[in-house]
Amino acid sequence: MEKPRQVVRKFLARPQHEGVGAVVRRSIGRFELRYFDPFLVLDEFSVSAPAGFPDHPHRGFETVTYMLEGAVTHEDFEGHRGTIKAGDVQWMTAGRGIVHSEMPAGPGTSKGLQLWVNLSSGNKMVEPGYQEIQSKDIACTSADGVTVRVIAGHAMGVRSPVCTRTPTMYLDFTVRPRAAVRQPVLPSWNAFAYVLEGEGVFGTERCAPVGAHHLLLLGQGDGLEVWNKSDRPLRFLLIGGEPIGEPVAQLGPFVMNTEEEIDMTVDDFERYANGFEKARHWKSQAMV
Numbered sequence: 001m002e003k004p005r006q007v008v009r010k011f012l013a014r015p016q017h018e019g020v021g022a023v024v025r026r027s028i029g030r031f032e033l034r035y036f037d038p039f040l041v042l043d044e045f046s047v048s049a050p051a052g053f054p055d056h057p058h059r060g061f062e063t064v065t066y067m068l069e070g071a072v073t074h075e076d077f078e079g080h081r082g083t084i085k086a087g088d089v090q091w092m093t094a095g096r097g098i099v100h101s102e103m104p105a106g107p108g109t110s111k112g113l114q115l116w117v118n119l120s121s122g123n124k125m126v127e128p129g130y131q132e133i134q135s136k137d138i139a140c141t142s143a144d145g146v147t148v149r150v151i152a153g154h155a156m157g158v159r160s161p162v163c164t165r166t167p168t169m170y171l172d173f174t175v176r177p178r179a180a181v182r183q184p185v186l187p188s189w190n191a192f193a194y195v196l197e198g199e200g201v202f203g204t205e206r207c208a209p210v211g212a213h214h215l216l217l218l219g220q221g222d223g224l225e226v227w228n229k230s231d232r233p234l235r236f237l238l239i240g241g242e243p244i245g246e247p248v249a250q251l252g253p254f255v256m257n258t259e260e261e262i263d264m265t266v267d268d269f270e271r272y273a274n275g276f277e278k279a280r281h282w283k284s285q286a287m288v
């Protein structure tokens with residue numbers, strides 16, 4: 001690694017209310033970090049029934065739901081329904097329009113992450129679609145005290161089957177005490193780390209350890225070096241993506257390029273048109 005990326009900004013993601021009675025720790029998407037091209041939102045969520053994310057629309061981007069504990073049942077206005085369990089990933093391309101619900105399944109608290117990945121203008125109105133990978137099928141490998149689960153992209157010789165319209169890497173690392181990670185990241189991509197468990201030293205060994213719920217924006221370079229100098233396991237995400245470089249106009253779960261396109265999207269949603277037709281007579285079972 002010729003030029004390891006260094007941490008340029010650090011954020012502690014604090015709990016806030018979202019959906020109906022749900023709690024999210026929002027790092028990307030908060031006021032101080034509205035957009036980190038191509039990423040719109042990173043929520044670390046925690047939700048227990050009857051709370052959840054009832055019927056709501058999306059247009060113009062993708063949601064990546066990665067479950068850590070418990071499960072979430074999703075259902076959409078096309079009749080697509082399923083349960084995302086611990087370790088599973090749902091990569092949803094909203095494209096021209098999806099209306100769905102995402103509700104906790106079973107007893108106890110469901111925890112996970114939802115990342116919103118923007119789509120380029122040429123992809124914003126594609127047909128909606130899903131890529132759903134069960135935990136047992138997630139590309140995973142271990143070496144020298146480091147285990148990686150490859151949600152998207154490739155690492156340590158294994159590759160994810162997920163097709164990313166916006167080129168993206170999404171890696172879940174677990175690092176044993178005293179072990180270290182050296183992961184290449186394309187120099188032209190934007191990249192960040194998000195700590196889930198334990199404490200890690202990121203970028204250079206001289207840096208102070210960083211704990212859970214922190215997002216670390218990474219500067220320029222060709223990769224990331226991370227050390228676990230503690231006596232507990234470190235678990236963190238390394239996420240990177242090719243910047244889209246287009247204007248962003250956003251109204252909640254509608255993400256387009258201009259305010260006029262947002263106005264047209266609101267009109268389509270209210271008139272059940274141009275991709276929202278099936279929303280006219282649909283309610284999720286959660287809402288029945």
Ligand SMILES: Nc1ccc(F)c(C(=O)c2c[nH]c3ncc(Cl)cc23)c1F
Pocket residue numbers: 018019020024043045053056057065072102113114252253
């Ligand atoms: N208010 C509002 C508006 C628009 C949304 F899309 C949502 C929403 O569905 C979520 C936002 N964070 C999330 N983390 C995890 C899951 Cl499973 C869902 C969400 C929402 F809550």
Ligand SMILES: [Fe+3]
Pocket residue numbers: 053056058063100102
């Ligand atoms: Fe949603």
